[in-house]
Amino acid sequence: MNENVKVAIIGSTGYGGVELIRLLASHPRAAVTSVISSSSAGAPIAEGFPHLSEIRTDVLDDVDPALIMSKADLVFLATPAGVAAKLVPSLLEAGLKVIDISGDFRLKSRDSYETWYKKEAAEQQYIDQAEYGLAEVYGDRVKGKDFISNPGCYPTATLLGLVPAIKAGYIDPATIIIDAKSGVSGAGRGASLGTHYSELNENFKAYKVNKHQHIPEIEQVLSDAAGCPVITTFTTHLVPMTRGIMSTMYATIQGGRSLEDFISLYRHYYEGRRFVRIRNAGIWPATKEVWGSNYCDIGFAVDERTGRVTIVSVIDNLVKGAAGQAIQNLNLMMGWDESLGLQFVPAYP
Amino acid sequence: MNENVKVAIIGSTGYGGVELIRLLASHPRAAVTSVISSSSAGAPIAEGFPHLSEIRTDVLDDVDPALIMSKADLVFLATPAGVAAKLVPSLLEAGLKVIDISGDFRLKSRDSYETWYKKEAAEQQYIDQAEYGLAEVYGDRVKGKDFISNPGCYPTATLLGLVPAIKAGYIDPATIIIDAKSGVSGAGRGASLGTHYSELNENFKAYKVNKHQHIPEIEQVLSDAAGCPVITTFTTHLVPMTRGIMSTMYATIQGGRSLEDFISLYRHYYEGRRFVRIRNAGIWPATKEVWGSNYCDIGFAVDERTGRVTIVSVIDNLVKGAAGQAIQNLNLMMGWDESLGLQFVPAYP
Amino acid sequence: MNENVKVAIIGSTGYGGVELIRLLASHPRAAVTSVISSSSAGAPIAEGFPHLSEIRTDVLDDVDPALIMSKADLVFLATPAGVAAKLVPSLLEAGLKVIDISGDFRLKSRDSYETWYKKEAAEQQYIDQAEYGLAEVYGDRVKGKDFISNPGCYPTATLLGLVPAIKAGYIDPATIIIDAKSGVSGAGRGASLGTHYSELNENFKAYKVNKHQHIPEIEQVLSDAAGCPVITTFTTHLVPMTRGIMSTMYATIQGGRSLEDFISLYRHYYEGRRFVRIRNAGIWPATKEVWGSNYCDIGFAVDERTGRVTIVSVIDNLVKGAAGQAIQNLNLMMGWDESLGLQFVPAYP
Amino acid sequence: MNENVKVAIIGSTGYGGVELIRLLASHPRAAVTSVISSSSAGAPIAEGFPHLSEIRTDVLDDVDPALIMSKADLVFLATPAGVAAKLVPSLLEAGLKVIDISGDFRLKSRDSYETWYKKEAAEQQYIDQAEYGLAEVYGDRVKGKDFISNPGCYPTATLLGLVPAIKAGYIDPATIIIDAKSGVSGAGRGASLGTHYSELNENFKAYKVNKHQHIPEIEQVLSDAAGCPVITTFTTHLVPMTRGIMSTMYATIQGGRSLEDFISLYRHYYEGRRFVRIRNAGIWPATKEVWGSNYCDIGFAVDERTGRVTIVSVIDNLVKGAAGQAIQNLNLMMGWDESLGLQFVPAYP
Structure with missing residues (x-):
């Protein structure tokens, strides 16, 4: 599993999604091939995010597993609570690798999810399938997996x-x-x-x-x-x-x-x-x-x-607490060095 | 003890001192008659604090107990640690009431002061004399006292x-x-x-x-x-x-x-x-x-x-944690309603 | 015209309205007798504005000229563009004095208002009646007037x-x-x-x-x-x-x-x-x-x-650019010193 | 002139210098081989800048042209006004390329410099030698030059x-x-x-x-x-x-x-x-x-x-107004693409 990877981002117009775009822009082995937003599909992403002017000239795609599959190998979900629970099964079925940044697959107990999130939990089989990607603690389990649940901030x-x-x-x-x-x-x-x-x-x-x-x-x-x-x-x-x-x-x-x-x-x-x-x-x-x-x-x-x-x-x-750790998990999934494309010096001051 | 009071402020060019000036400007029974700063004596206070332009046109006085006595009945000390310990005895001797906003008289144990503040403690007799003015807890003890140690923020x-x-x-x-x-x-x-x-x-x-x-x-x-x-x-x-x-x-x-x-x-x-x-x-x-x-x-x-x-x-x-509570203590010392001149609505937003 | 005045505030849940409440709380001759909000009528004002806890325990009134008239002599309007244009006539008719903080009566030309505000202008007779209260420039004209249009920030x-x-x-x-x-x-x-x-x-x-x-x-x-x-x-x-x-x-x-x-x-x-x-x-x-x-x-x-x-x-x-100048205009209307209740020292730092 | 370059930074403990370190950390053809600070020489740079912990483990060097020459090919000066004027001649003589981020060589007129900067100007021959590196305007002149004066912010x-x-x-x-x-x-x-x-x-x-x-x-x-x-x-x-x-x-x-x-x-x-x-x-x-x-x-x-x-x-x-444009000038001097190592996506939000 050593080729490069094409990734799609669902929820590209939230802070987690747009941070993925920023970080992945300098990743040597991953390319963002589709930015996806159900609410803004059809609009150029740089219209709502002028900091991306002339960096990303593409238009936001709608959420469509077949379309995603035609463009990407792996999909990040940076969506509000409750959305990934419903989307992930079809994405996995379509053969995509999935990294979910939302909280929908972190809790192993559906009851607990419903108590704390006040939403319907995902199906148990998908919860069971999700590997919890706290990289420095459970990183070994992430390697080679297809479906990662990224930890909360x-x-x-x-x-x-x-x-x-x-x-x-x-x-x-x-x-x-x-x-x-x-x-x-x-x-x-x-x-x-x-x-x-x-x-x-x-x-x-x-x-x-x-x-x-x-x-x-x-x-x-x-x-x-x-x-x-x-x-x-x-x-x-x-x-x-x-x-x-x-x-x-x-x-x-x-x-x-x-x-x-x-x-x-x-x-x-x-x-x-x-x-x-x-x-x-x-x-x-x-x-x-x-x-x-x-x-x-x-x-x-x-x-x-x-x-x-x-x-x-x-x-x-937004980095170690969301998009950065998600990319770290991408690296671990792919068998790459976990720091690939993530070696930023903190911005100071 | 029901007359109005003339007050001096030592340390008028720190944030605690200048906040005392702000709050006392609308106190109905206290007037600031001397603003004191050893470092800037002789300069108009509004020069360093343009927000006081045309509100206070006076010049900063030097620290001089006799001068203070000639102008004021009570003195606030808003000075760095270690300063009040040395100044307060002469101020009390000169017959002034004293409210110390610094930490020099709060700890009853000289050892403890020297351990935590890394400075020489005040003399024990003055420490003993200072009433700790946490108004809502020890307010009753403050009434009629001449020397108050104002709590930390x-x-x-x-x-x-x-x-x-x-x-x-x-x-x-x-x-x-x-x-x-x-x-x-x-x-x-x-x-x-x-x-x-x-x-x-x-x-x-x-x-x-x-x-x-x-x-x-x-x-x-x-x-x-x-x-x-x-x-x-x-x-x-x-x-x-x-x-x-x-x-x-x-x-x-x-x-x-x-x-x-x-x-x-x-x-x-x-x-x-x-x-x-x-x-x-x-x-x-x-x-x-x-x-x-x-x-x-x-x-x-x-x-x-x-x-x-x-x-x-x-x-x-700066208010309840310093200048405001000091004025509350002034009110209690004088036998006035503790909220006199302090009934500000919080600034929002 | 030298008695005290009871005032109502329409738009009490905006920043201009809530600043009026803050400033008027220490005005010696004006009392806020009704806080009004069409969107939150019936709720205690302190519920949405906890900084007012125990300061104002009253409930927000609805916009009702007769009710206002029964409680107040003068009404401030701190409303979005277009609202005062419609409300003011009935308030004036009810015999209330009016100070409008919105921009609805500032422009003498209805065309200009409609060009720049993209809303229907107020009726010309009320525009003509409104005195533009830039206090230090037109203050003399404000004295004794019943309807003031307060300048923009x-x-x-x-x-x-x-x-x-x-x-x-x-x-x-x-x-x-x-x-x-x-x-x-x-x-x-x-x-x-x-x-x-x-x-x-x-x-x-x-x-x-x-x-x-x-x-x-x-x-x-x-x-x-x-x-x-x-x-x-x-x-x-x-x-x-x-x-x-x-x-x-x-x-x-x-x-x-x-x-x-x-x-x-x-x-x-x-x-x-x-x-x-x-x-x-x-x-x-x-x-x-x-x-x-x-x-x-x-x-x-x-x-x-x-x-x-x-x-x-x-x-x-929010003060000189809105609520403060409105109170200054209140003072001028009433023939009082323009600085009555407004002599705050700026908060620093 | 197509080899990689070793660079030294004089003034590494100012904001311009530390930003150079951040940006150059991901430059593919330049390596920072000496961080220099006259005031903190001998201390590990990460001690004063914990964001560099485990990123830069080296110690700050003193300002010494011979030492710099032994470690680097090119030196950035991110120094206060007046310092570069005195240092640059010896650095050029030592055979180093120089990019000066301070204002000491921007004004062609010594009189003008002394009027506006209130300091003694650099010698005219070095002022004449300095190419003003406003990259998008004068970039063509920068190519192949040894001494660049980087524009102000x-x-x-x-x-x-x-x-x-x-x-x-x-x-x-x-x-x-x-x-x-x-x-x-x-x-x-x-x-x-x-x-x-x-x-x-x-x-x-x-x-x-x-x-x-x-x-x-x-x-x-x-x-x-x-x-x-x-x-x-x-x-x-x-x-x-x-x-x-x-x-x-x-x-x-x-x-x-x-x-x-x-x-x-x-x-x-x-x-x-x-x-x-x-x-x-x-x-x-x-x-x-x-x-x-x-x-x-x-x-x-x-x-x-x-x-x-x-x-x-x-x-x-700190980037286009200082360290970033300086690196852009480095790229131009070396005949590389001007955006080499500078293709950061702006941090948002």
Whole structure:
């Protein structure tokens, strides 16, 4: 499986889709051969996205599995919740490889999906077929697969920050508290009072406290890592910026582990994985340090007074939290180096 | 003690000082008769602060207790750490009332001050004399006092959010985790890479994790409320905005208390206190909802799955977290209504 | 006409209306007795505007002239274009005084309104009856009137910056170029891609070049000041901030006037008008220096190389550009000091 | 001259230098072999720039021509005004190719430099030797040269917007007014009150009106294009954002040229030049549409009422306005395609 690949993007007019276009434009082995949007089919994509002027001169296609099949080998779905659940079966049947960036195939339990997403779940057989592509944790399972479910933005930042410590028994899984913050692009391109500039600028707000649909996704992976059910306290906040997620995580340390133990554990766990960077003692990452790139940067503080560790993990929600990790999964599926076409230096300042 | 009061402000060229000028301009019973800055003495204050053009035409005075005494009855200190410790004795001796907005007199233990602030502490007798002016908790002790130590910004947001629950035994004090976020004005007006626009804009960062000098202040009050020593995990983050603090607090619930119990407890505790507003169930405050005002707004989420409560508390760090609460303390000292001259509607949007 | 006044606000759920509520809350002689919104009638206003919690506990009224008449003496209209044109006649007939913040009664020519606003104009008799309330220019005509048309935000900043020079013949009216910039709140509270945070943050854009509906309003007043028809080049830009307008204006100097001549002319013209502040030579105002206040600050640069003057004028678009000037007009109508209840110090930082 | 090139960067710890590092990281034929900073020599570059962690593990070199010569073939200078004037002679003598991003060699007149920059000018022979690298205008002269002076950020946006119209006689050069706006990164990485977050956020300000040192650079090129001396009115403003420049330019149209004439003229002039994109009628570019890329996007409005054209030109000040155009010049010097390694899609949103 070593040829180049032609890809189509369903949901090209959302932020996830248009970021795929940006990133894939410099991928050496993948070419975007169809940009697809049910709502804007027929219009030149650069009309709605002038930053693509003279870069992409093609017209948006409609969602049509036969048409997609005639143009592409693999399709990314960057669609709202509930859409991929219905589309994916026909795409797989048509013989396409599929990477779903929406949350429709992440939860193994249909009940859980319906509880948290308030939508009808996908059919169980397709859920079972989907490989959950948290690249640095489950990357080995992705290789050679045809259907990948790409992790959510909050789960990516959070899980990369917690999995090694849980697997190694360094923290008590019952004590995990996750305080997460996201830039506004995570809310998507839909216009609402909740995404209005004047409402969000010079404002910091909490939302969906204990109610965010990424909670079961996080708990599913943490439970898998711990070998027992894990439940967490998870709060989401909106930061007046466009891109970036920080997950600040708290847990009680087990086994008297020190700051150096944590740093060393994580460096070992992520050895050879180019996109996770562990900060030295006393340094915590900031979201800007990964802006526009596929990195996840992690730092630690150990408080001997309280016996707790504080883990700070940052990603660009549209890259490592969506389009970038999806391309990383594409690379893994194809048996290529996972960093192919993704070696961007973060944009600073 | 019912006459009007003439006030001087030491540190008029910092953000705390200039906010005092803004707020006091519409106070019906206090007049700012001297604006003081050791670094800029002799210059018209409006030169450095054009927003004060034609509002304040006076020149900055030097720090001189005799001069201050000749012009004012009461002095606010909005000075960097370590300055008030040295100035306050001579001001009190000169017969002035004093409200210190810096942290120099908040910690009752000199050792603790020197450990966290890395500066020489004030003399113990003056520390003992200072009344800690967390208005809604210790307001009764402020009345008639001559020397008030005004609480820090993070402690104000945090303590107003925790004290009622701790006093009532609704939460386990050993489990408290505080995830705090502040706008950049909290870092003061000093220019550094850490306050540079291009470094902070479109960026969210953690800083001083477990090391912030407000930790002992918070723990001192929580211990007082709990009746036993309380230690906490406390993280501070910088938000790309100018004003506003949110403290998101986590603790394990005791006694099976429900969301309604918390709301009802806090409404009862703060009854008659105009500046604390408790949100209804399912609503969490945002920093913009208190921008420019002396309010502290608080909301709750109770998670039955984890048995934890999440408490969200917001203030404007320059008002309720500094100049506004200082004026509230002035009002209390003078025996006036605590809201005198402070009834601003938050600026929205 | 010296009693206090009860006011109603139609359009209380827009940014102009809610700013009226904020400013009037501390007005000593006016009380808001009815907040009105056709779209949200029956709901507590604080539900949609939590910053008003416990400040305003009333419910939004529907638009009903008889009901308004029973509660108020005067009504502000802060409504979208086209609404006031239809409502005002019945309000005036009901005996209410009216201050219209929308643009429906600013243009004396119905044709011009229909050309630029693309809506049906109000009836000519009401247009004729409306006094255009650019307070520092036409304030004398406002006194004792019953129906005021409040100027637009761009026109206010621009006209206060140009009228004195035109009246005095210091500049050639044929050479005026106006480069204007506004914060996003000027676009109103409606949600659209054009007000989406992620689209506007870290972005600066031009819009409606030569097409903005404020052009005929500006030209109408400039022509009046010049005594002959004046046409201008006018460009509007959107700044990634919430509040503030800057108008940067260019014109060829006549009569060899110097920088000092301009400063002196403007100081003389605005003598006794508290809300216009003229900067010293070499200093230009910034929007933050008037944030939240009713000030209009103006600075100048004279370029001997090109023979042109550059005039920089700033206002807060929601205060001096809308609600604040409307209250100033209320004060003038009632024969009160124009600054009554408006003496806010700008919020800084 | 078709081999690959090793480059050194003097001033690697400023925004221009660190952007060169970012962009060159994906250049297929250039390798950064030495990062140089006189102030931080000896420190790992990633220490001050954590976004470069594990991307660049080298230590900053000191400024030493012999050392540079041993490591590199070509050197970029991204230094403050006055530094390159002194360094360049020794670098050229050492046999290095030089691209100077500072303004030290842009003005052909030493007097003019000293008037506007208030520093001692470089020696005339080196000024004469420097080729001014406005790539789309003077690119042909750059080929094969050893010493390039890279244009300023404001001049790049402005000149690309004006040169075609002036050369073609479509506008009257005597009527040009330039209203320019820049993000804060243009002010460099130095900390001052003028770059303080709290002072700039939610603020829009004018600065250096008629005094900016880019004025003589703009006029030098416009005069060359017009074939006669051109003087302009030029105003600079600071926008609360990090990256991006917009130049809004006004001039009186000559020869009755229409909007279509302008669009067609510019498309013809920039034919084959990948980095200039001309918008269709009625569309104006926004700075975000070029963010992080080497594009300059230009749009037009023609006002028949006033006979003036409004030209809107945007660039990313750190890319096309500095590091990107410098690499474009590197490509031209080496005889490569000018877009080599620069084909980034703008980051959106």
